[in-house]
Amino acid sequence: MSAIPRQSSVFRFAPSPNGPLHLGHALSALLNQHMATSLSGRLLLRIEDIDLTRCTPEFEAGIYADLEWLGIGWERPVRRQSEHLAEYQASLDTLIARGLVYPSFMTRGEIRAYVAATEAEGQPWPRDPDGSPLYPDDDLRRTASERRELLASGLKHAWRLDMRRAMEELDAPLFWDETGDGDRGRVAADPRAWGDVILSRSDAPSSYHLSVVLDDALQGVTHVVRGLDLFHSTAVHRLLQVLLDLPTPIYHHHRLVTDSDGRKLSKSRGDTGLSALCERGFSAADIRKLVGL
Template sequence: MPEAPPVFRFAPSPNGYLHLGHALSALLNFDAARAGSGRFLLRIEDIDQTRCRPEYERAIYEDLAWLGIVWEEPVRRQSMYMSDYGEALRRLEQDGLLYPAFETRAEIASLVRRREQVAPWPRDPDGAPLYPGEARLRPAAERDAMIASGAPYALRLDMAAAQARSGSLTWREDGAGPDGETGRVLAEPEQWGDVILARKEVPTSYHLSVVLDDALQGVTHVVRGQDLFWSTSVHRLLQTLLELPAPIYCHHRLVRDDAGQKLSKSTKATSIRELRAAGVTADDIRRKVGLPLA
């Protein structure tokens, strides 16, 4: 029986215009799919409806087509598949691995400040403090009453319970982490503490959605930036808890500005759209991100 073709994907969020960092990731995925006679998928990660805009989504299609990238139709838009994420949450909840936490961001920040008066408080790989609350100890009846009252909440993964169920985990890394990690990498999801998997107002999260989408779309190779390297620990944990296949990961170098900072929408990095308007060609983009011409 012939081996199934590899499946690659590029999954941007339409909350701003694409920049050179996105171009590198999209082109690496497209080139790898083409070289391996595989499939290339485009996915729109639009679960955050407060920041995502139709004009940004249209620009994604325009920019990628201009770069010479061709993708399969239909494009999966996450906002159309909330039921998939809800079913996964119900499964984790039935396994006793989720709990609602009701603290606001300000309350969490205050808790962290109080704890740091005694000793440094641990932070996740992105530099954010781990959840300092004790919501998982609330009686179930009290939780249910607060939810019924309409109180806002976040659904957090009980990391200790989840790891006790999963055991030790690794992933295959064909790229490299920030410190050169490659080959078989040990997952360390505890670095993230009790991560949020959904909120009352947004019934999923990046971690949950990306794991479900990759499995449902049959993605075999995840090629993405090194800034997401340690997120893979959480993804491997969720894949195991939900009995999903684990793709091969390849984390690539980041495109940085003159100050050495990674390009970001939040810092208003020059967009592909602006470069196009200035007369830059698609071949020029390949040169700028250090890729050979097609």
């Protein structure tokens, strides 16, 4: 696999078609457009539909309509992740062959029960920057023959990055260049805070972490502009970029649009979509004002 050579500034807006776009997405899309224009760069649109169970053609069509309403243009063709599963699998196979990932078999319910039992005994369980418990090391300690037997049985599983072994592959500290609304300058990256992250699972052939770094490299993206909720995830992305010999973009993590309670807007909670605001008579200029542009 080879990345597209960098010739100019390349930005991308990469929504998932699993719900209607809301004001938070509008801020991100508009910032990408503004920054690309200011640098005489290019703006790409990527449809991150790797979650085959939640993403729908109807939501994808809504993304195109909302962006056109906002006056945002993008280069064609659009990259759709569901059309590039073989590329993600090839990179995963590379990591498997290098012994940097392992199959994990615990369900979400089993993880919750394991952590609850441990904490009931007075032992605090480590959590990642998003507050989720780190994965127990039971599967990591399995022998090769045990793993082969479980895989052959057809038991559902995920492939997780062996964080300790992956960190041993590094010959220099990790960092990234940040220009956003939080920390700026050269930011130290510590992916160990995330534990053994998932790179692939039975119901999603590639994780967000794996697919996003591959897509950015293959599309020649030079500037990643996204919300501050993904700031800490960049540490994992930097590690994968090193492991897979991929280029490093400049990152710009922008402020989040929040509701009246201070929570970031969410598709899962049904926060008002852009199409609904349009139907209520809001204009594209109104949206720019609502997101503070």
